[in-house]
Amino acid sequence: MQLALRRHLLASTVLIGTSMLGTAAYAQTQTAEAAPADEGTIVVTGSLITNPNLERSTPVNVTTSEEVELRQTNVAEQLLREIPGVVPSVGSAVNNGNGGASYVDLRGLGSFRNIVLLDGNRIAPSGLVGRVDLNNIPLALIERTEVLTGGASTTYGADAVSGVVNFITKQNFSGLEMQASEQITQRGDGNVFRVDTTIGANFDDGRGNAVFSIGYQEADPVYQGSRPFSRFNIDSFTGGASGSGTTVPSRFTGTRPIDPATGLPSVNPATANGGVRQLDPTTGRAVPTFQLFNFNPYNIFQTPFQRYNIFGQAKYEVTDGVEVYTRGLFSKNTVKTIIAPSGVFNSSVTINLNNPFLPAALRNQFCAFNTSTTAGVYTPRFDQATCNAAALATGPTDPRYRTVTTNLGRRTPEVGPRISDFRTTIFDYRLGVRGDITDSIRWDVNGSYGESENIQTLQGYVLTSRVRQALLVNGTAANPVCNDTSNGCVPLNVFGPLGTILPNQVPFITGESTTTIRTSLAQARAVVSGDFGASLPWANDAINFAVGGEYRHYTASQRSDILAKTAGELGGAGGAAPDITGGFDVYEAFGEVVAPIVQDKPFFQNVTLEGGVRYSHYTIDAPNRPKFNTTTWKVQGNWEIVDALKLRGGYSRAVRAPNISELFSPLNTGLTNLADDPCASLNNAGTRTRPAPTPGTNLYNICIAQGATAGNIASIQQPTAGQANVTTGGNLALKPEKSNSYTIGAVLQPSFIPGFSASVDYYHIKITGAITTPTPDDVINNCFGATPLTPPANAATTACTLIRRNPTTGGLDGDPATTGGLFAPLTNQGTLKTDGIDLTMNYNTDLGFGKLALSFAGNWTRSSQFRATPTSDNRECVGLFSVNCSSQSGSIQPEFSWTQRSTLTIENVDLSLLWRHISAVNYEGGVNALYSGPVTGTVVGETFNLGNHTFGHIPAFDYFDLASRIGVGDNLTLTLTVTNLFDKKPPLVGATAGSTSFNSGNTYPSTYDALGRTFKVGARLRF
Incomplete structure (x- = not known):
């Protein structure tokens, strides 16, 4: 509490104190083309050739630092997710599934199919997948952000299949700049505080420049329980209260149901084995009435975040034509994810019948249970x-001593929530020398090295082995004693209501676990670029070129303690975290050329052709040193017909080499999402929703072949909370995936509309040999078919027998040590394809009393298809949401999206309105497949009524953000921003319509604003 108070006092001091100083504000807005960081020679994103006269042949979306200031964005992921055509990836709104980092996903092709650059260079990745953590980007020093669509492997090497994000820092920064900002929601939560200080100077008569920036940021959590629409977990298919079957009071398998006429265990053959039943603490019996656990209030919409970052760069001209330059980055981030309490998640336990806590009625049910007929x-x-x-x-x-074995499901709110503390430390250092060979040819040699360490500490997790030990108890209820007293065993009582687990029992059954992921990237590059000093006959400008070589060495490792490596030991942690070590080297040679063909001729103001090729040789750090080679190339051109009209287009072949996770991860059982198990006839509440598989049918035989038994097949439940087990892993035989992409477009700057410019571009990206896993429905349909009661396969097919069920319950969830669930291996059999149109427009005019700036950036995604294997569905996911459409991008890709900003500047005041649009989307299985009607229910005595909703349809959403920037005096700028001005509530779709990471709190919080109206205030002091 004192720390929070000091932090808010610091914020108030910075904001109020700086308001007594001053500066003049000026309006700028988002542009379609980047402004040079320096006057003179620049490198544009997508090319290695330096030439101030070149114009891009490919579409690049540019976001300036002015836009960042108006939005008061705190991390790069928040900025990028709102660019049309970018699909939200892991970021601050992802809680369950956030590994302590944030990423960008271009075109919905996956966050691992693009490259994030800093000033055109790679920086160290943050994990086994090889992605750059956007939390480490120093926004305070970013001049602009350029997003390039389509394959760029020729320029930047493998991984740039869907495109490139290039953060370009301020060059030749001189002076002192301090920035501070604070934000809070209308409901008084979600506070974010950020402060940055940057100092730079030119020295030695302009021969050198150095800049240093340091920053701090802290964000508070926003709990789903603090919003009415997300307080209760709601089933997407029924509209009623839902939740997890791992609940309290405990649930057990292997108990005979009670005959209501006699009150004794039933002997009715129709109730074989009784299935999963919940304890009634009042009667001491296991009964078929289930009380699901509402985990929503524990989960969060905004993850707690703390960051310290340092960035510095310098350059010095040591002699005429030779310059030394360097750059260093350091960041330490802490991200906490908070989810519902741990417990025993349907794991097998042994209970002795003389356990002093065991109710007599439950003992009788255990005794009456049978396993054969x-x-x-x-x-x-x-x-x-x-x-x-x-x-x-x-x-x-x-x-007389006897024991029974049962599967136990018991949530442990007495322990508190599960907290994953991710502490990431990264440093990345670059040093280079560049100079002139001639007046028109330059050379550049540089190298860099970076490391990232992510330490995940799990807290509040129940240890399954300790629970098993503590359930074997003798003595009396007043004086219980563990059979095995090692480890300081404390007897555990799971046979009562909430609170039965006493404080003195908690320490023994809980533990803290740590997993550490380390990555490194060493690289060296040499480039010679310039012009040949000669031009083609009909052109004025010389032919430009770039040639060079590059070397990169990646390493990554994951090291876990014994708790994390033991499958099923940490209750509710998903799969195990095995030790992983891997790496690879790549040697590359590349060349690019830009040739002006015709210039300054009627209807041929400028015609330019560009080409490039890159050869790469990979060596994997594994036995026998596997190797593979790739060749990528591009051909691009632009035709400036007149000053007002330019046509442009390009075609490229790109590749993505398998990353370390895809190559080296062993087979491991984790969690996926599955809406419907064909073998299940009961929902999570134990209600029969369809007939159970009957002996002699194909469906019955398949379920038995997968591990269900004759005793439990009639009582299989749907996966609890929509989460099933899945087994997958890496593959050293994987090869690079290939991509063919092309763009064609036009740039308009009509003279009859001064201040207006527009660009429109069509893009088409197709990836073959894609490294993918089947979607959950692909795995199910390959065995059962689209209609479960008439499957095309038989019980002996591999597609069926690779699915492994819980031996006790017959379901697809439970202890990963015994339940493999779905089998979804990585292969090179996938195909992805997307195409669409990007449109940008800008208009600036002087109104006399002020200046008006209008900008528009929009995207139409015509198609986004994904096919995991040749036998899988060729799934179209534009404008659709579902578990299957979450398999690649995770979140929603609308058909239309745009941002439009209008800024009016009067003297030293900017008033700016941002309009964000997301078109309507529907459920993949059809609007009527999900619930429609009044959303009401009761959970543990609390009743909710959220009105009428159609979960299968999300209408178009429009958000408006209002910002005002005021210049105070000569040195100070104040910015006031209100996001989600009209406090628009997010759409309700329930909690089981999509993947757990993105369909959370009954909505999609990464796509739609779950926090509500938010107020932001910022100050920038510049000397």
Whole structure:
């Protein structure tokens, strides 16, 4: 509390204190083309050739530092996710599935299919997948951000399949700049504080420049329980209260149901094995009425975040024509994800029948349970006399001692929430020398090295092995004793209501676990670029070129403690975190050429052709040193017909080499999302929703072949909380995926509309040999077919038998040590394709009393198709949401999206309105596949009524953000911003319509604003 108070006092001091100083503001807005960072020679994104006269042949979306200031964006991911054509990836709105980093996803092709650059150079990635953590980008020193669409592997090497994001820093910065900002939602939560200080200077008569920037940022969590629409977990298919089957009171398998007429365990053959049943603490019996656990209030819409970052760069002309330059980056980030309490998630446990906490009624049900039938005759596990005698046993050596094995599901709110603390530290250092060979030819040699370390500490997790030990108890309820007293065992009571697990029992059953991921990138590059000093006959400008070579060495490792490496040990942690070590080298040679063909001729103001090629040789750090080679190339051109009209286009072949995770990860069982298990006939509440598979049918045989039993097949439930187990892993035999992409467009600058410019570009990207895993529905349909009751396969097919079920419940969820679930290996059999149109427009005019600036950036995605294998569905996901459409991008890709900014400047005041549009989207399975109607329900005595909703349809959404920037005196600028001006609530789709990471809190919080109206205030002091 004192720390938070000091932080807010600091914010107030900075903001109020600087308001007593001053500067003049001026309006700039988003542009379609980048302004040079320096006067003179520049390198544009997508080319290695330096020439101030060159214009891009490919479309590049540019966001300036002015736009960042008006939005008061705190991290790069928040800025990029709102660019039309960018699909939200992991960021601050992702809680369950956030690994402590944030990423960008261009065109919905996956966050690992693009490259993030800093001043045109790679920086160290943050994890095994090889992605750059956007939390490390020093926004305070960024001049502009350029997003290039389409394959760029020829220029930047592998991975640039969907495009490039290039953050370009301010060059020749001189002076002192201090920035501070604070934001808070209308509801009084979601506070974010940020402060940055940058100092730079030119020295030695302008021969050198140095700049240094340091920053701090802190963000508070926003809990889903603090918003009415997300307080309760809602089923997307029923519209009623939902949640997790791992709940409290405990649930057990292997209990005979109660005959309501006698109150004794039933012997009715129709109720074989009883399925999964929940304990009624009042009667001590396991009953079919389920109370699901509402985990929403524990989850968060804004992850807590703390960052310290340092950035410095310098350059010095040591002699005429030779310059030394360097750059260093350091960042330390802490991201916390907070999810509902841990517990025992349907794991197998053994309970002794003389356990002093075990209710007599439940003991009788365990004894009456049977595992086999003969001609409909059910044999109990123990007869009543044996059961009664076992209750009186004094210990394991007593001849009357008996145990039963059951699957236990018990949430542990008494322990508190599960917290994953991700601490990421990165440094990246670059040193280079560049100079002139002639007046028109330059050379550049540079090298860099960077490392990233991510330490994940899990807290509040229940240890399954300790629970198993603590459930074998003798003695009395007042004086219980563990059978095995090692490790300081404390007996555990899971047979009562919330609160039965006492504070003194918690320390023994919980533990803290750590996993550390380290990555490194060493690289060296040499480039010679310039012009040949000669031009073609009909051109004036010389032919430009760039040639060079590059070397990169990647390493990555994951090291986990024994708790994290043991499958199922950490209750609710998903799969194990195995040790992984890998790396690879790549040697490359490349060349580019830009040739003006015709210039200054009627209807041929400028015709330019560009070409490039890159050869890459990879060596994998593995036994036998696997190797592969790739060749990428591009051909581009532009035709400036007249000053007002330019046509442009290009075609490129790009590749993406498999990353370290895809190559080296061992087979491991984790979690995926699955809406419907064909073998399940009960929902999570234990209600029968369709007939159980019957003996002799194809469906019955398949379910049995996958690990279900004759005893549990009639009582299989849908995966709890829509999460099923999945087994997947890396593959050293993977090869690079290939991409063919092309763009064609036009740039307009009509003289009859002064101040107006526009560009329109069509893009088409197709990836073949894509490294993918099948979607959950692909795995299911390959075995069961689209209609589960008439599957095309038989029980012996590999597609069916690779699916492995829980041996106790027959379901696809449970202990990963015993339940493999779906099998989804990585292969090179995938195909992805997307195409669409980007449109940008800008208009600036002087109104006399002020200046007006209008900008528009829009995207129409015509198609976005994904096919994991040749036998999988060729899935179209534009304007659709579902678990399957989440498999690549995770979030929603609308058909139309745009941002439009209008800025009016009167003297030293800017008033700016940003309009963000997202077109309507529907559920992939059809609007009527999800619930439509009144959303009401009751959870643990609390009733909710959220009105009428159609979960299968999300209408078009429009958000408006209002910003005002005021110049105070000569040195100070104040910016006031209100985002989501009209406090528009997010759409409701329930909690089981998409993937857990992005369909959270009954909505899609990375796409739609879940926080509501937010106020931001910032100050920039410049000397």
